[in-house]
Amino acid sequence: MxxxxxxxxxxxxxxxxxxxxxxxxxxxxxxxxxxxxxxxxxxxxxxAKEDLLWALVDRAADSFISRAAAVAARFPDPTERLQALVRAHVEYMASDLDNAVVFHHEWRFLAPARRLAIAHRRHEYEDYFRQAIHEGVSRDVFLPQDERFATLLVMSLVNWFYQWYRPDGPLPADAIAGRFNELILRALGAPAPIGKGKSI
Amino acid sequence: MxxxxxxxxxxxxxxxxxxxxxxxxxxxxxxxxxxxxxxxxxxxxxxAKEDLLWALVDRAADSFISRAAAVAARFPDPTERLQALVRAHVEYMASDLDNAVVFHHEWRFLAPARRLAIAHRRHEYEDYFRQAIHEGVSRDVFLPQDERFATLLVMSLVNWFYQWYRPDGPLPADAIAGRFNELILRALGAPAPIGKGKSI
DNA sequence: CCTACCGATCGGTAGG
DNA sequence: CCTACCGATCGGTAGG
CATH class of the missing domain: 1.10.10.60 (Homeodomain-like)
Known part of the structure; x- marks a missing residue:
């Protein structure tokens, strides 16, 4: 073997x-x-045992970031981009829930240098969301009362996902992402994508 | 002593x-x-060491539930009640952040019987939020596209709070709760409480 | 509340 | 990849 x-x-x-x-x-x-x-x-x-934890956390960070980068490259429109970011996040988590759980729960047990590296990657990842929201605000398609809290809402919703999602639940991951996006666009003060046909 | x-x-x-x-x-x-x-x-x-964990987790569960019960008794109006629930949650977490962190991160290391007891209390607590939202929907003051996801949004927002809140941050806890409530009411399709003066 | 200790288990290694 | 082991540390106890 x-x-x-x-x-x-x-x-x-x-x-x-x-x-x-x-x-x-x-x-x-x-x-x-x-x-x-x-x-x-x-x-x-x-x-070392810690190398196993690092391999898992590192891989999750790579997955999140590379998917976000691909989405950002593909969707210039802030609304479409934000929706696709949410969808990519949810679908990755659902596709490898154990890795997502390890990423969120266990990264703090890494040695300081590696922990710091993950903190930076996490910030880099969130920037994709912040940036999409910021652009939407600049173009007046999002009208949040507080841009920073709008980002926090999005990150809370997608990050808390792993706490309750069960693969054998009633809704597939892409339907969950769709529901998330409805809520997010409403909270952002954007027009809801009703009657727009299939969303991104 | x-x-x-x-x-x-x-x-x-x-x-x-x-x-x-x-x-x-x-x-x-x-x-x-x-x-x-x-x-x-x-x-x-x-x-036993586990008794210490239990004492902390049990105390947090008590705090969450007793505050929610007091809020529910005081505010019959669903909008006011939901806002007060959010505020109570955020303010308790901020007032004892370490306990909130232990509650959310470490409860799964309790022995099965205690873990199950906490799972039930957690569900009981969320029911206060579910109920407030449900009543608001019944009275047409909330117009979410999906009631269950509306509740999920609220729980995600308030539960993720402990992940980023720092006591020395720019906003006090009650201001954060206010921002949360603005986002929540918008996401629920409720009229934003602008110009209503101080919210609850 | 301390000293001294229990058996169990930990991450990791040597030598084959 | 196994056997056998290393020193360290674990939660917990006895006896004072």
Whole structure:
């Protein structure tokens, strides 16, 4: 079996356990047991337990940012861009909920340098939302009473998603994103996209 | 020194450390050290480390629910009630941010029976918000496209608060609650409370 | 409330 | 990848 494949299996097991129990309540032996290995055997594939957490958090940050960058490049219109950002966020979270949970809950257990790097990436990611909202305000398509709180509303809505979303729930992720966008556009004082046909 | 006082000091130390590092990354010796005690000495005041977590989470749940009950009793009008619920939530979180952080981040490390009890209390608490919104919809003062998502928006906004709020930030908690309420009423399709003077 | 300790488990390593 | 182990630390207890 390929070494890279094995490493991916280890990351997957760590992801499940970190999401379910948290980083500190998961031992390397717990992770190894998921692959029918002894605890020490993991260390032919990894250097430290924290590297597994880093791999997961780093990957989530990459996914969020690269999707946002693609959306920003594709949609010049602020309304369409904001809606697509929300949709991309929700759909990524839904597609890899465990990774999203680890990203939001466990990143603070990274060593300081890595924690700082994630804080910066998180800020960079939020900038895509801030920027879309700011442009909408500049063009008078969004009329929030407070631009900063408008951004906070959007981030609260999409970030809290992982707390209640269940894959076997009644609504698929894209329908949830649609509902989110209706609420967001209303809160922003934008015309609701009723009768516009399928939204982005 | 009174035993109850000492126990409160232990809870306070646990609260700070659980909020900063998380439950599993905090040892009983860490807590004891905050009070210049030896690790074992804590056990003249407590029976188990988990009891400290329970005390904090239980107290937060009580605070949320008792404040919501008082608000519900005081404000029959759904709009006023919803605004007051938001305000009470934000002000409690701001007044004891560490406890709010422990409540949201660490409750899942409780043993199953206690975890279940908290899940029920959480649901009971959200019912105050759901009910206020439902009554507003019944009376046509709220016109959301989806009542369930309207509630989700409110809960997302107020629950995510602890993630970014800093006591030394530019806005006091009651001003933040005011901004939240403006956004919420807009998202609900209610008339914005502009020119109504001080809101609740 | 301290000293001294319990058995269990932790992340990680050596040697094969 | 396993066996066997390292020192450190965990939550908790006994006895004073």
């Amino acid at each position: 390929d070494g890279a494949v094995r490493k991916e299996q280890i990351c997957d097991a760590a992801k499940r356990l970190f999401a379910a129990r948290g980083y500190h309540a998961t031992s390397v032996r717990d992770i190894a047991a998921q692959l029918d290995l002894q605890g020490g055997s993991l260390y032919s594939h990894i250097d | 009174d035993g109850a006082v000492r126990k409160e000091q232990i809870c306070d130390a646990a609260k700070r450390l659980f909020a900063a590092r998380g439950y599993h990354a905090t040892s009983v010796r860490d807590i004891a050290a905050q009070l210049d005690l030896q690790g074992g000495s804590l056990y003249s005041h407590i029976d």
